[in-house]
Amino acid sequence: MQVVFIMKSNYSDIEKSLVKGLKDGNQKSYKILFNQYYKWLYNYVYKLSGDRKLSEDLVQNVMLRLWEKKSSLKITTSLKNYLFRSCHNEFLMHLRQQKKEYDAIDELKWQTLFEMYDQQEDQSEANWNKLENAIEQLPKKCREVFKLSRLEQKKHKEIAEILGISTKTVEVHISKALRFLKTNVSGFFF
Numbered sequence: 001m002q003v004v005f006i007m008k009s010n011y012s013d014i015e016k017s018l019v020k021g022l023k024d025g026n027q028k029s030y031k032i033l034f035n036q037y038y039k040w041l042y043n044y045v046y047k048l049s050g051d052r053k054l055s056e057d058l059v060q061n062v063m064l065r066l067w068e069k070k071s072s073l074k075i076t077t078s079l080k081n082y083l084f085r086s087c088h089n090e091f092l093m094h095l096r097q098q099k100k101e102y103d104a105i106d107e108l109k110w111q112t113l114f115e116m117y118d119q120q121e122d123q124s125e126a127n128w129n130k131l132e133n134a135i136e137q138l139p140k141k142c143r144e145v146f147k148l149s150r151l152e153q154k155k156h157k158e159i160a161e162i163l164g165i166s167t168k169t170v171e172v173h174i175s176k177a178l179r180f181l182k183t184n185v186s187g188f189f190f
Helices: 013-023 027-049 052-068 079-137 140-151 156-163 167-184
Strands: none
Touching (some): 013 079, 027 052
């Protein structure tokens, strides 16, 4: 792989020699570049993000990659512009990643809520089925009285007239039904 290194005439000789030293693997050149640009890059990223820790991390990532890719660097502008663009791109990549993570968390949250709702709905349906089965297990007259009282919401006197029994008998049947249902079906308040 051929490395293209174009330097414009507005480069300083010092910057040119530091970049050449970096490309040759000179740690001293890298350290000088790091010390010269780190604070400037940090301030730039901090203005973008407003987060000190994030700014440190992103600038350090850029500077680390500068060292790791030193032999294949392709700088066509000044080093300062190159690092500026690199930090800007690093910040944009961070935002994209953060959005992906947020979207994934948001999707997971909604999926969990829907699953919980479905489970609650299934549980409610199961409870109603249990209640209906328990009501069907009541003796015939007791079941009739309970359904007229609780499901059709008729008064004791009306039930007594419909079934031709006394209001006291209606009360006895309702009490009996409620005791049976409380014992056999949990989760309902009668």
